Amino acid sequence: xxxxxxxxxxxxxxxxxxxxxxxxxxxxxSKNQYVYDHEGKKYLDAVNNINHIGHxxxxxxxxxxxxxxxxxxxxxxxxxxxRAYTKKLLKYFPKNLNVVYYVCSGSEANDLAxxxxxxxTKGNEIIVVDNAYHGHTKSLIDISPYKxxxxxxxxxxxxxxxxxxxxxxxxxxxYKDNNWIKKYIQDAKNLIDKVSSNKRISAFYSESILGxxxxxxxxxxxxxxxFKKIRSKKGICISDEVQTxxxxxxxxxxxxxxxxxxxxxxxxxxxxxxxxxxxxLITTKKIAKKFNNGMEYFNSFGGNPVSLSIGESVLEFIEKxxxxxxxxxxxxxxxxxxxxxKKEFPEKIIEVRGQGLFVGVDLVKKGNPDLPDxxxxxxxxxxxxxxxxxxxxxxxxxxxxxxxxxxxxNKENIKFLVNCIRKSLLRYK
Amino acid sequence: xxxxxxxxxxxxxxxxxxxxxxxxxxxxxSKNQYVYDHEGKKYLDAVNNINHIGHxxxxxxxxxxxxxxxxxxxxxxxxxxxRAYTKKLLKYFPKNLNVVYYVCSGSEANDLAxxxxxxxTKGNEIIVVDNAYHGHTKSLIDISPYKxxxxxxxxxxxxxxxxxxxxxxxxxxxYKDNNWIKKYIQDAKNLIDKVSSNKRISAFYSESILGxxxxxxxxxxxxxxxFKKIRSKKGICISDEVQTxxxxxxxxxxxxxxxxxxxxxxxxxxxxxxxxxxxxLITTKKIAKKFNNGMEYFNSFGGNPVSLSIGESVLEFIEKxxxxxxxxxxxxxxxxxxxxxKKEFPEKIIEVRGQGLFVGVDLVKKGNPDLPDxxxxxxxxxxxxxxxxxxxxxxxxxxxxxxxxxxxxNKENIKFLVNCIRKSLLRYK
Numbered sequence: 031x032x033x034x035x036x037x038x039x040x041x042x043x044x045x046x047x048x049x050x051x052x053x054x055x056x057x058x059x060s061k062n063q064y065v066y067d068h069e070g071k072k073y074l075d076a077v078n079n080i081n082h083i084g085h086x087x088x089x090x091x092x093x094x095x096x097x098x099x100x101x102x103x104x105x106x107x108x109x110x111x112x113r114a115y116t117k118k119l120l121k122y123f124p125k126n127l128n129v130v131y132y133v134c135s136g137s138e139a140n141d142l143a144x145x146x147x148x149x150x151t152k153g154n155e156i157i158v159v160d161n162a163y164h165g166h167t168k169s170l171i172d173i174s175p176y177k178x179x180x181x182x183x184x185x186x187x188x189x190x191x192x193x194x195x196x197x198x199x200x201x202x203x204x205y206k207d208n209n210w211i212k213k214y215i216q217d218a219k220n221l222i223d224k225v226s227s228n229k230r231i232s233a234f235y236s237e238s239i240l241g242x243x244x245x246x247x248x249x250x251x252x253x254x255x256x257f258k259k260i261r262s263k264k265g266i267c268i269s270d271e272v273q274t275x276x277x278x279x280x281x282x283x284x285x286x287x288x289x290x291x292x293x294x295x296x297x298x299x300x301x302x303x304x305x306x307x308x309x310x311l312i313t314t315k316k317i318a319k320k321f322n323n324g325m326e327y328f329n330s331f332g333g334n335p336v337s338l339s340i341g342e343s344v345l346e347f348i349e350k351x352x353x354x355x356x357x358x359x360x361x362x363x364x365x366x367x368x369x370x371x372k373k374e375f376p377e378k379i380i381e382v383r384g385q386g387l388f389v390g391v392d393l394v395k396k397g398n399p400d401l402p403d404x405x406x407x408x409x410x411x412x413x414x415x416x417x418x419x420x421x422x423x424x425x426x427x428x429x430x431x432x433x434x435x436x437x438x439x440n441k442e443n444i445k446f447l448v449n450c451i452r453k454s455l456l457r458y459k
Numbered sequence: 460x461x462x463x464x465x466x467x468x469x470x471x472x473x474x475x476x477x478x479x480x481x482x483x484x485x486x487x488x489s490k491n492q493y494v495y496d497h498e499g500k501k502y503l504d505a506v507n508n509i510n511h512i513g514h515x516x517x518x519x520x521x522x523x524x525x526x527x528x529x530x531x532x533x534x535x536x537x538x539x540x541x542r543a544y545t546k547k548l549l550k551y552f553p554k555n556l557n558v559v560y561y562v563c564s565g566s567e568a569n570d571l572a573x574x575x576x577x578x579x580t581k582g583n584e585i586i587v588v589d590n591a592y593h594g595h596t597k598s599l600i601d602i603s604p605y606k607x608x609x610x611x612x613x614x615x616x617x618x619x620x621x622x623x624x625x626x627x628x629x630x631x632x633x634y635k636d637n638n639w640i641k642k643y644i645q646d647a648k649n650l651i652d653k654v655s656s657n658k659r660i661s662a663f664y665s666e667s668i669l670g671x672x673x674x675x676x677x678x679x680x681x682x683x684x685x686f687k688k689i690r691s692k693k694g695i696c697i698s699d700e701v702q703t704x705x706x707x708x709x710x711x712x713x714x715x716x717x718x719x720x721x722x723x724x725x726x727x728x729x730x731x732x733x734x735x736x737x738x739x740l741i742t743t744k745k746i747a748k749k750f751n752n753g754m755e756y757f758n759s760f761g762g763n764p765v766s767l768s769i770g771e772s773v774l775e776f777i778e779k780x781x782x783x784x785x786x787x788x789x790x791x792x793x794x795x796x797x798x799x800x801k802k803e804f805p806e807k808i809i810e811v812r813g814q815g816l817f818v819g820v821d822l823v824k825k826g827n828p829d830l831p832d833x834x835x836x837x838x839x840x841x842x843x844x845x846x847x848x849x850x851x852x853x854x855x856x857x858x859x860x861x862x863x864x865x866x867x868x869n870k871e872n873i874k875f876l877v878n879c880i881r882k883s884l885l886r887y888k
Binding site: 065094145337 | 470471473476477483488489517527530537539549559561567571573600728729759763
């Protein structure tokens with residue numbers, strides 16, 4: 031059957047969708063932090079952040095079933111759970127971020143953010159961080175260096191301006207450089223000045239931790255300084271929390287809070303419905319009011335009662351099980367344990383980084399940051415799979431192990447995961 | 460509670476989303492072709508085509524529940540129901556349309572179509588029909604005259620070219636004009652020639668029945684002739700079946716088939732998951748192969764096993780209950796009954812049009828097509844609501860009654876619906 035599915039997909043499914051692993055996984059079942067293949071083998075899922083509070087979560091299922099037997103309709107009608115869920119969701123935001131647009135995916139949210147920003151600022155220039163990925167719509171590919179700079183991309187458009195990724199490992203300025211953070215910030219400010227000297231800035235987009243950039247945690251004050259500069263030029267600051275939101279980073283519910291900033295727009299996605307297609311954009315009254323310029327924004331599925339009941343159950347489950355705190359504690363434990371391995375393999379691991387359960391392991395040759403080791407990363411994820419753990423790779427050189435498990439993972443799981451990575455490193459020749 | 464919800468929405472939900480009816484509906488329950496408000500009042504739903512095979516359909520629910528307890532994951536893994544559903548879906552298409560991309564919404568599908576067309580043709584020029592709406596992403600607003608020409612719109616972009624709507628009632632050429640269809644086609648051909656004389660055409664987008672245009676059925680040979688011309692200029696023909704697909708038009712499963720054409724790309728949405736966010740794009744191997752240029756297309760939720768099981772159950776239910784045929788028979792009955800009313804109110808109804816259960820009633824003053832009667836349309840939908848039927852309005856003048864009920868509707872329902880429209884007309888002063 032597995033070969034049949036592979037063959038079928040090659041023939042009848044859009045071909046530019048690669049399947050994970052050298053030997054793809056044929057899955058039959060998933061439950062909590064585990065998935066099961068066609069031979070009954072069990073894997074610890076340490077990478078699928080979409081299934082945020084566990085695969086096939088029963089609490090979510092129950093709420094979904096109840097609602098889908100009761101009422102499903104579109105948002106041109108009134109129903110109570112739009113109020114109930116929205117209230118609950120907005121509690122997690124700074125007070126002035128209090129208008130919600132419901133959509134179906136992070137891409138729809140980021141695309142809408144672009145429309146809202148252009149409308150508000152009457153500007154068109156977009157500032158992004160290098161290697162960023164903000165979604166798959168045509169307009170978002172244009173502002174995603176991860177896409178337009180790479181294979182199949184059509185290059186940078188004139189209205190897009192790229193800030194260097196503030197990467198202390200192999201970026202333009204490094205940890206060892208004096209004031210390396212300030213230098214990134216100064217360069218960014220210079221670029222913003224240059225752009226705004228003859229054009230109007232619309233928005234600055236930033237993931238709060240750089241995912242496709244290689245799980246790069248933004249240095250202290252980075253967003254604070256850039257936001258200040260963007261705002262001095264009347265631009266809008268957009269935090270893309272599609273990957274990082276909903277408690278994953280542990281110390282805060284949203285990763286932008288770790289940077290001590292308040293964005294003008296926040297976009298949400300992946301974990302919001304634990305696998306169900308729900309996403310949202312949150313902004314201020316002032317910005318929303320200006321967007322209400324006579325053109326309707328209607329989203330056929332966005333904010334339907336079933337999606338909202340699923341979203342609500344996800345928030346409730348995170349609260350009930352104290353998962354944000356768990357993410358914080360277990361994330362720290364994971365990073366600590368990975369750092370032990372780093373000590374054991376100083377030539378291979380140059381950095382373990384992350385916040386909460388959003389973690390990256392940067393792999394190199396000979397301890398040299400300029401020799402990112404994609405081959406090793408590939409070996410590890412495939413060997414870990416053999417050992418029963420799913421992780422993946424990311425970063426412009428595909429040399430960073432990407433670890434972002436369902437946040438219901440436990441300490442034993444983490445020990446097992448770290449041990450599998452260690453075994454893979456030992457095995458690698 | 461109703462006032463509370465209205466007040467809450469005004470404060471905390473994106474304001475450019477208007478709620479249906481002068482006195483909005485607070486819904487508590489929905490079942491099959493009916494919805495129920497907070498006072499227990501029952502309404503026949505004759506407008507929500509998203510809930511295609513009936514609100515809270517139990518057959519769909521059961522499949523969804525089973526799958527969501529078993530496995531949910533993203534499409535980077537193998538699972539069997541992607542093969543099962545895709546096979547089933549492709550059976551409804553001409554043989555050469557046999558590659559599927561799964562997405563979450565009609566907008567995502569049409570946006571992807573744009574990327575695929577631009578990539579295939581290396582062109583950028585888009586031809587659309589006047590008053591078309593193809594979705595809410597930034598790029599799609601640009602190719603939707605219904606949006607960019609109207610309030611809040613920023614006007615037509617240079618790469619967009621508008622064909623006159625082939626509307627025999629109040630268009631440039633009318634039924635009474637000799638060869639009115641040929642004239643529309645000739646104008647279209649001339650425009651395409653003009654555009655292609657110095658620029659490269661990417662795609663021609665067309666809804667197979669013009670929804671926002673006012674439920675306008677394309678005249679015979681229209682798409683056939685335009686497709687031929689577009690292809691002679693190496694452009695791609697895209698049929699937007701987001702509103703019209705899945706058996707609604709009765710005589711065929713897709714509305715483009717009524718025009719005896721085979722598009723290069725077909726986009727699906729709204730009814731595909733009976734309210735669940737699933738959508739798709741179908742194209743040829745040749746086009747898909749070229750799009751596979753090194754850039755991945757990954758959609759976080761698109762094609763997940765739960766969405767696919769829902770999609771599959773929708774197809775199965777349509778087949779089991781013979782709903783396409785039912786749509787055909789009941790659609791004809793509806794149009795026949797509405798035409799009786801037209802005879803009774805020749806000054807007010809200038810045309811009843813549609814295919815299957817996708818029907819429009821064009822309202823005017825004094826039997827004059829150039830006096831579209833928006834006020835009457837508003838009165839009728841609000842009065843029908845009082846009488847217990849939900850319908851809506853559409854068209855550039857908002858004077859067309861839009862009727863597109865769940866296709867499980869029965870003959871008694873149609874009698875009731877038509878009678879409510881008649882009563883509203885009698886009541887109108």
